[in-house]
Amino acid sequence: xIVGYFSRGGIPYVRARLYLxxxxxxxxxxxxVDTGATDTLLHPLEGSNLGIPSAExxxxxxxxxxxxxxxxxxxSAVILLLDEDTWRRFDVELHTSPPQSGSANLPSLLGRDVxxxxxxxxxxxxxxxxxxxxx
Amino acid sequence: MAIRNxxxxxxxxxxxxxxxxxxxxxxxxxxxxxxxEQAERQRQLDDxxxxxxxxxxxxWAALTESGELLIAPSLEALAEKFRALDTPxxxxxxxxxxxxxxxxxx
Numbered sequence: 001x002i003v004g005y006f007s008r009g010g011i012p013y014v015r016a017r018l019y020l021x022x023x024x025x026x027x028x029x030x031x032x033v034d035t036g037a038t039d040t041l042l043h044p045l046e047g048s049n050l051g052i053p054s055a056e057x058x059x060x061x062x063x064x065x066x067x068x069x070x071x072x073x074x075x076s077a078v079i080l081l082l083d084e085d086t087w088r089r090f091d092v093e094l095h096t097s098p099p100q101s102g103s104a105n106l107p108s109l110l111g112r113d114v115x116x117x118x119x120x121x122x123x124x125x126x127x128x129x130x131x132x133x134x135x
Numbered sequence: 136m137a138i139r140n141x142x143x144x145x146x147x148x149x150x151x152x153x154x155x156x157x158x159x160x161x162x163x164x165x166x167x168x169x170x171x172e173q174a175e176r177q178r179q180l181d182d183x184x185x186x187x188x189x190x191x192x193x194x195w196a197a198l199t200e201s202g203e204l205l206i207a208p209s210l211e212a213l214a215e216k217f218r219a220l221d222t223p224x225x226x227x228x229x230x231x232x233x234x235x236x237x238x239x240x241x
Binding site for chain 2: 005007008015017018025026027028029032034036037044045046048049050051065066067080082084085086087099104105106107109
């Protein structure tokens with residue numbers, strides 16, 4: 001079982017490890033669990049924490065959100081979630097946002113590219129947020 | 136250490152038991168401890184937010200793994216401080232000291 005948590009504001013998060021092979025970066029990321037997001041997105045707050053060099057981002061793609069269309073940069077990535085005593089691995093095309101107006105404070109999003117590979121139990125009243133990956 | 140099979144075309148979750156992966160990502164038990172410590176740092180920073188927001192309105196605050204409180208006027212400036220301190224990637228907890236917080240609509 002992969003265990004997430006609710007922040008003080010009641011926001012669902014899961015802690016992960018992220019590996020970006022091309023950039024040779026391995027680090028920790030908190031993802032907001034977002035069933036509305038098609039893809040997993042890394043926003044500047046976590047990008048800064050990981051030390052991602054914006055100048056080295058390539059492969060621009062556009063993604064549309066509720067406030068309009070933004071440019072992200074596609075990057076092959078491995079997301080690892082702690083599942084009991086092992087790491088559960090997901091290979092994804094991560095979309096990274098460079099620092100841009102209005103996005104600095106946004107959380108990074110764990111989208112359906114990962115979530116649709118798991119069963120999720122979202123039980124805010126009891127504070128339980130759990131995921132079971134399908135083998 | 137060489138990282139093997141790091142990028143594959145698999146779109147299915149893979150349960151990793153390979154010792155190299157464990158060595159690379161860290162022992163799961165240690166990682167769990169590290170996650171708990173990061174959660175505690177987040178709680179500490181959350182507790183400090185009202186006072187910090189008064190002192191440093193609309194700036195950025197971070198608490199590092201070694202307990203240093205960093206304040207910077209921008210996320211880029213904060214990232215520069217992380218580089219100078221060589222903080223482990225993703226190890227800091229970060230908050231914007233928002234004097235006019237707006238709920239997210241994602």
